[in-house]
Amino acid sequence: MVAALAGVSRATVSRVVNDSPSVDPQRARAVRDAIAELNYVPNRAARSLASRRTQAVTLVLPESTSKVFTDPFFASVIEGIAGYLAETEYTLTMILSSESTPDKTRRYLLGGNVDGALVVSHHSGDDSWARVSGSLPVVFAGRPLVGEAGSHYVEVENESGAATATDLLLSRGRRNIATIAGPQDMSAGIDRLAGWRRALARAGLDSSRVEFGDFSPASGAAAMRRLLARGAPIDGLFVASAQMAAGAYSVLESHSLRIPGDVAVVGFDDDEFAAALTPALTTVHHPVTRLGARMAETLVALIEGRPVERVTRLGTSLILRGSA
Amino acid sequence: MVAALAGVSRATVSRVVNDSPSVDPQRARAVRDAIAELNYVPNRAARSLASRRTQAVTLVLPESTSKVFTDPFFASVIEGIAGYLAETEYTLTMILSSESTPDKTRRYLLGGNVDGALVVSHHSGDDSWARVSGSLPVVFAGRPLVGEAGSHYVEVENESGAATATDLLLSRGRRNIATIAGPQDMSAGIDRLAGWRRALARAGLDSSRVEFGDFSPASGAAAMRRLLARGAPIDGLFVASAQMAAGAYSVLESHSLRIPGDVAVVGFDDDEFAAALTPALTTVHHPVTRLGARMAETLVALIEGRPVERVTRLGTSLILRGSA
């Protein structure tokens, strides 16, 4: 260790760098000066080899690049994660697992690159992280559909949020209520659909008006078109994401159906899409940034061996705007 | 090394893992079997400690999380980078340097975490990477405004693209041509403004109608408002980004000015914003994904000591749509 040339032994330098208690102040100063002069930065590889920890966590994004950078959800989650991590000594690293082979991702995770992993938007078929969760702390966004039952995760109350949204449509007097549901290989998609079903069942109404999308605007438009093509009357609509609502809007408009006059619409997600629509979308708000922060918090606790809740559930609220 | 328990010496295992030439096929098989059985993954820290290389490069994003995930530019660049890197043995890591302290970024870069860095959207004041470029291969997107003169970078022909765009407005008979320029602490902002100036100078026209934005839609709207508030007539407008054009559109609309009737508009960037506007934006197209791929290619060559062009310049083309 070069800095040892400035006075003391390498062990002492190590103590100073990791500001261990009880080091002679004067020597400490000398070491610090040397460090500054030599522009020295401890080698992380050596450190992690010796200490068995990397001080880095990674966010695994199992989606295409374009989806990740297009869906406002990711921006908010990451903001939450990065915000929490900024307070800690951990560095955040992201890996788009669609770009590399699943195997590359696995090698990365297991290769001692990180102390833990955060997984968002995982689909049930996707298990690049599956054999990982045994040997590395992992926290999921949303209830994992496969894998060990003991997984740690943070989720929002998708089902009750969706039920509340549907109840609003009912309270507006709507009786022919359709839904554009999310992907059924993700818990968010499944649970929101279940909430809609539950509300309709409770009201004794038909719940057959269902079409699916993948949360994107284009898929929302396509689903809306299929819904209308069925010919059955629709006066209320619950959409499982604000982005899909944007797509649905354009189709309703092209069919000369007024919102909320002809069709009252309630969405899920309170992002820029929701606010930008005309009329502004009445929607279920959920704290995405806090979701991210909470995931990071859970992961760090897990890594450091502190006790943590295995599952955290975040509440939702209904934002009343112009569409229902 | 555990796998050694399955027959041979650690050296041989190492050779197999890095499929070095000339290893006895039979022993190689035995080693591979052992690896599979033990679910063994080489420890990256140890490897990089011994080999002085990490097989990872990082993308430094010196912008806020929301900007990064909102501006389509980043998605495309990253797609290009990830696409190229997927063909190589390198892993891509990203760090949002706004979230951590500049010092944290520096330590990360210098701490032996990566073999090289890619920097996009750097501003002239931002020098977290400055003292880095001496000891680590770095490739910039756009001409760096400060720092060593020897920097490697990839850029698009901003100035000539802007001049061509402005020439189009002139050819449409417009004579009162304004511009909404980008930030003047980034080469893209500076060069696009220079191109607009050059075209007007060549035509002997006034080039005082300038307002600035930060490439975002909101800043474009604000700049448009300031431009109109000046009271001087405007019949042509060059906007340095499609996002700002979106903002300008809304302001023009609210002032009952028709595009292109009253004001012909040409933008820069051919992203989803450009295509989604009504009328669709006539704009300067530049190959963002290729920019990313080229950056990655340059960096890898740099790391591996192969000869590379210090600067790569990518051409632009004009996409004629409805706005001019």
Place this chain on the structure above:
DNA sequence: TTGTACGCGTTATCAG
């Protein structure tokens, strides 16, 4: 409080 000595898992060198 400080220094010594060893270990971390892998690659590289050099005999064999």
Place this chain on the structure above:
DNA sequence: CTGATAACGCGTACAA
């Protein structure tokens, strides 16, 4: 073609 063995740069008992 293969096996010892020495680095790699740092943390950490343990001894001084």
